[in-house]
Amino acid sequence: MSELPLADIQGLILRGYRYDVARHAIVHCGGTAAQAQAFLAELIPFVTTAQPWTMKPASTLNIGITYAGLVALGLKPQPNDFPTSFVNGAVGQAAVVYDTGANAPANWAGNLGDPDTAHLILTFYAVDAEVLDVALAFWTAKFPAYGIELAYTIQANALPNDGVHFGFRDSIAQPTIAGAPVRKHDRPDDQPVAPTGEFLMGYPSQMPGITYSVRPSQLTLNSSFGAFRILEQDSAGFETFLRTAATATKLDPELIAAKVCGRWRNGSPLVLAPESPTPPVLDDQLNSFTYGSANAGAADPLGIRCPVGSHIRRSNPRDQNVVTSPTSGHLHRIVRHAMPYGPPYTGSGEDDGVERGLVGYFINADLSNQFEFVMNSWINTDGFVKSVWLPTGGPYEGNPTNNIDGSDVFLGEGPGTLTVTQAPQKPGGMATNTQFSAAKQLITTKGGAYCLLPSITALKYLAGGAA
Amino acid sequence: MANPLTLILPIEDGQLPALMQALAGQQQNIGQALIDLGIVHYARSVIIDSSVRNLQPSPPFTGGPYSIAIITEYDGDFNSYIQEFVDKIGDAFNIVLKYVVGGSAVLPVQQNLAAFQAFLAANDMSQQKNVPNGELFSAYPQTVQKILGAFPPSLAAAG
Numbered sequence: 197m198s199e200l201p202l203a204d205i206q207g208l209i210l211r212g213y214r215y216d217v218a219r220h221a222i223v224h225c226g227g228t229a230a231q232a233q234a235f236l237a238e239l240i241p242f243v244t245t246a247q248p249w250t251m252k253p254a255s256t257l258n259i260g261i262t263y264a265g266l267v268a269l270g271l272k273p274q275p276n277d278f279p280t281s282f283v284n285g286a287v288g289q290a291a292v293v294y295d296t297g298a299n300a301p302a303n304w305a306g307n308l309g310d311p312d313t314a315h316l317i318l319t320f321y322a323v324d325a326e327v328l329d330v331a332l333a334f335w336t337a338k339f340p341a342y343g344i345e346l347a348y349t350i351q352a353n354a355l356p357n358d359g360v361h362f363g364f365r366d367s368i369a370q371p372t373i374a375g376a377p378v379r380k381h382d383r384p385d386d387q388p389v390a391p392t393g394e395f396l397m398g399y400p401s402q403m404p405g406i407t408y409s410v411r412p413s414q415l416t417l418n419s420s421f422g423a424f425r426i427l428e429q430d431s432a433g434f435e436t437f438l439r440t441a442a443t444a445t446k447l448d449p450e451l452i453a454a455k456v457c458g459r460w461r462n463g464s465p466l467v468l469a470p471e472s473p474t475p476p477v478l479d480d481q482l483n484s485f486t487y488g489s490a491n492a493g494a495a496d497p498l499g500i501r502c503p504v505g506s507h508i509r510r511s512n513p514r515d516q517n518v519v520t521s522p523t524s525g526h527l528h529r530i531v532r533h534a535m536p537y538g539p540p541y542t543g544s545g546e547d548d549g550v551e552r553g554l555v556g557y558f559i560n561a562d563l564s565n566q567f568e569f570v571m572n573s574w575i576n577t578d579g580f581v582k583s584v585w586l587p588t589g590g591p592y593e594g595n596p597t598n599n600i601d602g603s604d605v606f607l608g609e610g611p612g613t614l615t616v617t618q619a620p621q622k623p624g625g626m627a628t629n630t631q632f633s634a635a636k637q638l639i640t641t642k643g644g645a646y647c648l649l650p651s652i653t654a655l656k657y658l659a660g661g662a663a
Numbered sequence: 664m665a666n667p668l669t670l671i672l673p674i675e676d677g678q679l680p681a682l683m684q685a686l687a688g689q690q691q692n693i694g695q696a697l698i699d700l701g702i703v704h705y706a707r708s709v710i711i712d713s714s715v716r717n718l719q720p721s722p723p724f725t726g727g728p729y730s731i732a733i734i735t736e737y738d739g740d741f742n743s744y745i746q747e748f749v750d751k752i753g754d755a756f757n758i759v760l761k762y763v764v765g766g767s768a769v770l771p772v773q774q775n776l777a778a779f780q781a782f783l784a785a786n787d788m789s790q791q792k793n794v795p796n797g798e799l800f801s802a803y804p805q806t807v808q809k810i811l812g813a814f815p816p817s818l819a820a821a822g
Contacts, residue, residue: 276777292740403746405774519701519738519808520747527747565746573743579806580739582701585816597812 200375200392202246204418204651208258208319208533209395209559210246210376212367215256215321218352218535219328220424220555221335222306222645225315227343229270232315235342236269237659239318239335245652248377255322255331259655260422260557260647265315269658277411281563282421286644287311289563293571294609299641305426306348306643313347314645317424319557325351348643350426352535352555358463360536361429361552362606362638363453365463368482369512371395371529385483387514390529396420397561402527408561410648415658418651422557423567425534426643427607429553431541433638437605439545441614441632452632455616456605458508466502467495487516497586498594498627499617504581505600507607510574516596517582518574528569531559553642563646575604578613593620594627605634612638665704665806666741667799669788670733671711673764679710679720679729682762686731689755696752702744704807706735731763736799738806741790745780749773 200210207213225232236259244256263283266273273283281289287301287309295301301309308314318335322328328351336346360366368383371390393401397408398417409416442449450473454460460473467485468477487509488497496502497516502509509516513525521527534556541552560566573580583597594617602613611634618628650658674682686708697703709732712720720729749756753772756779760766765782772779788796803810 279777403750403773403776406776520744521699521751524747564742569743572740577739577806579809581808583808583811590816592815595812595815597808 200246200396201418202248202377204653205246205396206258206420206649206651207244207246207256208422208557209420209531209649210373212370212379212533213244213256213321214380215323216354217323217325217328218319218321218556219332220350220352221318221320221332221346222308222314222348223316223318223339224313224345224347225265225268225343226345229268231341231343232269233658233660235338235344236316236655238338238342240652240655240659243652243655246377254327255320257331258319258649260317260319260424260645260649261658262314262316262645262647264312266648266658268315270660271658274411279410279421279562279564281568282646282648284646285311286423286646289568289646290644292568294576294603295641295644297609298637299609301644304641304643305350308348308426308643308645314424317645317647350537350555350643352537353539355536355540359540360554361431361538361541362434363461364457364459365461367532368459368463369508370531373531375399381479383480383483385514386486387529388526394529394561394566395531395559401561412657415648415650415654417653419654420559420561420649421563422559422647422649423563424557424643424645424647425555425641426537427534427554428551428640428642430636430638430640431552432543432545432547433634433636435541435543436545437634437638440635444632445616445630447616452614455503455506456614458502458506465508466506470501485514487514497584498596499599499615500619500627503599503615503617504596505578505602505604505613505615507604510600510604511570511607513574513581517584518580519582522582528566528574529560530566530570533557533559553639555643557647557649559649571607575607576609578602591624592626599627599629601631602633605638607639609637611636664804665736665738665799665801667789667797668733668735668737668741669796670731670783670786671788672731672733672760672766672786674727674729674731675762675764676727677725678762679724679727682731682759683710683724685758685762689758693752693755696755700744700748700751701807702738704736704738706733708733731759736801738808741784741787742780745776749776749779 242257320331358365358367373395374389374392391402393399397419438449438452441452459465462473462476464473464477486495488495516525518524534554537555538552558567578600581597585592599617601615605612613633616630711718711730713728714726756772769775769779769782
């Protein structure tokens with residue numbers, strides 16, 4: 197397999213940087229196109245690529261550019277030069293991903309609800325906040341000369357043990373991408389390796405003979421797309437939900453938490469550890485599971501161990517039989533590079549008035565078929581699981597399509613529904629379901645932007661004569 | 664809640680008999696593909712003769728202009744499933760679109776996904792905004808899979 201040209205690829209696409217802090221600076225190019233190009237030209241030498249480090253830098257820099265940003269840089273796109281989702285932007289596509297109601301762009305921070313606000317997103321990761329301050333000061337000092345306006349910044353801070361708010365360990369599962377360097381903490385899953393072209397434009401995608409591309413062609417090779425998201429988490433609401441769900445279902449609150457997620461808070465997947473989080477599943481086994489389908493010996497086809505509607509099973513169905521084909525669970529992968537913002541919640545259900553959540557990128561070569569698809573077809577609906585009477589040939593224990601209701605408790609728009617499926621009480625009986633609906637939505641979109649994550653070559657092209 | 668698709672595709676002059684034959688040859692493939700896709704509630708096609716007041720074609724099928732209407736009710740977002748839709752049923756469209764005005768420009772559909780998507784959208788009467796063509800009455804909100812899941816096999820066979 198030929199090596200990818202890592203020096204031309206932004207590191208954020210292929211690498212999960214491990215830093216304690218990050219800051220995203222969303223800027224608006226308020227001057228001329230020539231000024232915007234000149235600013236971009238200054239940034240380019242500082243952009244962190246996917247090349248391996250001999251020494252970990254004190255900070256990194258990566259750049260995302262919205263469609264409005266490309267226009268501000270002087271690009272004159274023709275119809276069909278870019279995919280419709282990217283052109284419409286996160287604001288235009290809000291209804292597609294259920295950014296409605298409380299999630300609607302009208303409620304977003306930093307005037308991100310205006311599609312012309314975000315032009316460039318400068319993402320800095322750093323060893324500590326002091327380094328971040330120095331980096332931001334360095335660049336913001338240059339803003340006036342180039343007509344650059346700072347629209348919004350948000351800082352992320354790592355929690356211990358890859359933790360995120362709601363108390364779970366995150367960043368466990370990422371797709372394996374053909375040709376990409378092996379991750380430092382590789383936890384291979386039993387899913388097919390994703391074709392390079394599902395995460396980098398200009399390479400063969402999963403569709404025979406198809407390569408995702410944009411025009412002008414200089415922007416295609418080694419570039420990708422990212423859905424930048426600011427997701428506010430209601431930690432008090434989650435703790436309250438666990439308590440009330442535990443009372444109603446007579447299940448342990450930690451088990452409820454695991455059933456909502458699909459993993460215990462320590463990361464052990466329910467499929468491998470259905471009864472208890474301890475002893476914890478070994479680190480390199482955390483992804484070694486399938487859900488199974490109608491085949492004999494399948495791991496958990498009815499969701500008795502890991503609910504069919506749990507967060508990780510909805511967002512990555514693996515080998516679960518879903519519409520529109522038995523392999524659909526492998527065809528809509530995303531890479532998540534995001535970190536928590538805000539201090540940890542230490543209460544037990546009372547609102548502390550502190551904003552906290554998750555901020556970062558959901559990365560893919562095709563926004564419509566990957567990020568938008570997951571939000572639209574799996575997270576927010578319950579009719580996508582194929583009806584299969586199991587075990588085949590009867591006597592039937594159940595049908596997975598009956599074991600999921602409503603939307604994802606974590607990420608769904610509106611209050612989500614937890615459906616816990618329990619094994620038949622006696623041989624020959626059916627699995628039974630206990631449903632519990634959340635009182636309210638637990639994660640609210642507070643900002644979004646669809647960005648091109650250009651290759652270094654593409655960045656230089658966009659900087660025009662200034663580069 | 665299902666969504667309507669009402670494709671009206673003009674047929675090239677003189678190509679109606681060939682189209683009808685091609686369609687007959689694809690019925691089984693299309694049927695299996697629709698079962699595998701799992702999101703189509705109902706699907707049918709209707710041949711229309713624009714030259715007669717009640718639009719009903721009659722032999723020897725040398726008049727016209729003719730169109731073929733493809734009418735379905737389906738679950739999910741129109742654009743979301745396009746990749747797998749084309750993978751499952753693309754070959755049937757490749758055969759039929761040869762006889763449709765503007766169809767050859769998007770062939771093979773697997774290699775012209777965005778153009779095929781645009782072609783479908785442009786010819787879907789249910790997406791027309793000038794008149795209220797997008798309304799759909801549905802007797803139930805459930806998806807195809809949820810309905811199939813309501814009937815264990817011993818009952819479904821009787822239905």
